[in-house]
Amino acid sequence: MADSSGSAPSGATKPQAPPKPPNPVFKMMGLPNMRFKLPSRNWMIFLTITGSFAGAIWYDRREKRRAQQKWCELVSHLQDEPLPVEEMRRKLTVYLSAPPGDGLRTAREHFKAYVKPILTAAALDYTVVEGRREGDVRASTAESIRKFRRRAGEPSSAPEEEGVEAAILATRQHIGVRDEPGPKGDLVIGRHTWREYIRGLHEGWLGPMDAPAPPTEPTPEVVAEETLKDVASGDVPAEVQSNPDNSPQEKQDEAPKEDKKEEEKPAKPVGPTPAYISPVDYASAQLPRSIPQSFEASVPVEFPHILGFLNTPIRLYRYLNQRYVADSIGREVAALILANRTRPYRDGSSGADSQWTGADANLTPLGDDSASGFERSNFEQSAVLEEEEKDWHKSVYKREEGDERERVWLDDIVIDPRIASRMKLAVLDPEDEARSKRLAEEEEYILGRERPPPVSFWQNLWIKYGNGEDEETRRRKPIYGNIDEEDA
Template sequence: MSQPALTPGKVTTTSKPSEGNPAFRALGLPRLRRKLPSRNWTIFLLTVSSLTGAIIYDRRKAKEAQEKWKGKVRYLAEQPLLPLDLPRKVTVWLSAPPGDTIHVARDHFNDYVKPILHAGAVDYELKEGLREGEVRNQLAEHIRKSRKGEGNNNDQWGFIARATKSPEHGADIVVGRHTFKEFLRGLHEGILGPLEAPVSGTIESEQEKVEEKEDEEKEKRLPVPKAYITPKEYSSCTPALYTVEPIQLVPFPHLLGFLRTPWRIYRFLNRRELADQIGKATTAVVLGHYRKWEAGDENADLTEEDDWPSKLRKKVEGDWHEDVQVDPRVVQSLRMFQLPDDMNT
């Protein structure tokens, strides 16, 4: 068979594939082929990039909202105190949310409330409840001790008596709807209830006492004492004289459950709205703007109860589950923090 004749003057060469960037070869990286990613990779990259961008945008806006409210109170930290002046101090009430631990409430306070207080040079004291009813019992016991005339035994030299308090009022910052319900019940129990526990409310049975164990880590805690009075007994009690500091309810939406994952993701990507709302509430406390108690304030942030686990919402007894009942003689002297309309932006 005859072979085709070669054309004079032309040399046939085969194309040599590119070996890639020599710098990449020196690093031991493989040569990447120039082609579009597959459909699955495209969906994955778009999802990850979109979610990352949404998180970064939300956190940046949340920080901007927090800086806005910090800027409104920062001038207070620059004002000097006189030698006998005491810095302003507020009380913060925390309680473990239904179905979770106290650590979640602490993180919520540290992320949203604490930065505003620090910016305004406001000191605080934490009152925590690890279980349902502990906040109610702590507040009621504090009021009962005040009614008995039990003062501060640590002031041995009378320094606190000689010192001058800050001109702004104190405050009770209550974090979460569940803590707010306990706070109101403890307030009524302390003001309207007796100074000593009734016989039915004491723990006298030896079987109910905690058995001493060698291992302290496994030692059981005493149950939370029962309330001295019930809401049905409010009207038949005589209120005691007790001054309550202005109150601020800080929102604490806390959603649990696997089936609620879409809503949890939505809230996770909208922290900026919560930061702005809590920043506004905390700023009202730092600046000392409050109003008188209004009808319906006991139902503030009522929608948070919809987030609680269904098994807890089905219960009919307990500080978290019973409807809040207030006595007009008690709430007529209460005050709630609120910023004026011209300071909302």
């Protein structure tokens, strides 16, 4: 009988090989035995999702920088133009306000991210008009126009300004400093700011110079005198007939009680300065003598902004596609800075292909009596950036009980033809549009300059995060001689 103890079982597996000893170098460094192997299924899913999202962000930010660089190079030649010492740099006006349902910080970040780099590249001066709540930009725009009318000699009972701005203006006039000749312009950010800008233009040019007197309530003495006159004439109210013993003196005694009840009511929300004129009075208002034949060019800039947790997919899509916003805003800002072409805003009588006019063209405005012959809803100004209203928070559309203030964001836009015909829109010249495409393809560079040689990736890191210097900085760096007269 054969001994089966020495024979191996048929189903036995082959013994595993002993693990490979770790690299002695890793062992001396105190590192574990690192084995290179494919990650597991769960790690592959995680790395794929995070890597794709990180790659989408990197690609979008790179294209965003390229788009901004293209428009910055298009206007950078303006900073090399000489300026006499007695002239101030051409200045633009930027209007921005807090978006509906959010704070002013969001609007400031939007301005710094998309608009300010191009203004800085052109070395232009600008004034920012901010609004923290609804109606602030409207009041600021109207007040600036009224100041212009006062300086033009229109009579007003308002006291003259004695602030810092007036002192600086008087000093510049005294020493002969003037503004740089050339077109200026207004840059309006967002649909909500555009609504207030249009309302402020109408209020400033069509409204009175002085604020209208607030409605006065009759005093108790006047009420008592009117009651006695009604009694003498026989027109006695029903309350007096039912209470013949109710004397005016008793009404005066009851007045403090009513005042106490009114004090207990919640106070109405405090808003900006009330408007000097209502939109229903535009047609009957007369144009002032100081109104120009055409206003400075204006450019509305988009401001995509949406709130809410349920809108996270939309917000995520916009976060990954900022390059399109940068390119669109850069084109509008560059058109206002270069100011080579403008066109009037279209009305219902003009077609889509309006003729372009030069920056120095004189637009023929409508007459003073032409306000009644146009459809107010046909003007292009009322439809500018209208798609942004769909993203406004629902709290904007709520009206509080007892709040009778004007809602510029919600009310219909009323446009007077005499004001609309004087407004101009800055557009990009076809030659500048073609040059911007050549700049994007690196076929051209800033006017009057040569494109610098390309810098390697590692050298760029050393310049940006290390102690290196680029060629432009090294060229502008002053070189001092042997000041101490020491031997080299």
